[in-house]
Amino acid sequence: MLEGFKINCFPLNRAIRISVALPKDYNNTPRYYPVIYFLDGQNLYKDEDSYRGVSLELEQTIEKLSSEGKDAIYVGIAAASNPERRETEYNETVLADFIINSIHPYLSSRYRMNQYIYSVACSTAAYTALVLAQNEIFKGIILFSPLITESNLKSVSIQSNILSYIDAGSTEENGNCLQSTYAIKEILPNTKVVVDDRNEHNESQWKSRVYDALDYLVL
Numbered sequence: 001m002l003e004g005f006k007i008n009c010f011p012l013n014r015a016i017r018i019s020v021a022l023p024k025d026y027n028n029t030p031r032y033y034p035v036i037y038f039l040d041g042q043n044l045y046k047d048e049d050s051y052r053g054v055s056l057e058l059e060q061t062i063e064k065l066s067s068e069g070k071d072a073i074y075v076g077i078a079a080a081s082n083p084e085r086r087e088t089e090y091n092e093t094v095l096a097d098f099i100i101n102s103i104h105p106y107l108s109s110r111y112r113m114n115q116y117i118y119s120v121a122c123s124t125a126a127y128t129a130l131v132l133a134q135n136e137i138f139k140g141i142i143l144f145s146p147l148i149t150e151s152n153l154k155s156v157s158i159q160s161n162i163l164s165y166i167d168a169g170s171t172e173e174n175g176n177c178l179q180s181t182y183a184i185k186e187i188l189p190n191t192k193v194v195v196d197d198r199n200e201h202n203e204s205q206w207k208s209r210v211y212d213a214l215d216y217l218v219l
Helices: 058-067 083-090 094-110 123-133 150-155 172-187 210-218
Strands: 002-009 014-021 033-039 073-077 113-122 138-144 163-169 191-196
Touching: 002 094, 014 058, 014 094, 033 094, 033 123, 033 210, 058 210, 073 094, 083 094, 083 123, 094 113, 094 123, 113 123, 113 210, 123 138, 123 150, 123 172, 138 210, 150 172, 163 172, 163 210, 172 191, 191 210
Parallel strands: 033 073, 033 113, 113 138, 138 163, 163 191
Antiparallel strands: 002 014, 014 073
16 A cells, blocks of 8 residues: 655755555554655656666565565655755755654654664665664664765764664675775674675665565564
8 A cells, every 4th residue: 555745845945755655454453563764765666766767666575575474664755856966965964854853753643653663775875874873763774785975974973783784786886885884884783784796786786685674674
């Protein structure tokens, strides 16, 4: 059950598209569910909505996990449609602050969310996920092929016991993803790192890896 709407973000001077995927039995049970926030929410379900024309095909992952009795609420936070603006927003803290102070309070009043809140980010969105993780409501983060500057990494202060899962290719982005991965692990010791020899940096690679990350860390 997929719902979609927009929330005006005045600090960013744009509307943010939100997608919410609810468990199939959501309306038939009083249960409260864990919540997974996906940054770059435009890349989750349909190829035609994705920047590069390939989505994460998240619906298939959700169905697989649900068949195993592992249900959650999946929230997509779409990035700015302009790629340059997307990069700017993901290298600042305004979006993360808006998610914490506006989007999450609104969604938690509308949907039955329990205390297990996580975020998922790919590539340069990793910094925003780390900023979110500074807030105590987040219990863990999943990063695919993180790309983060040294200065941005030094600016975050995260509780050391937060759980994290990082998946990266050994030669991806000339080794920069792997370098970011181990730099993050230095400040987050409770991190499971998965590395392989892939060098592609796109949704085609990440979509087959989402299930393992969610299965390990969240569900």
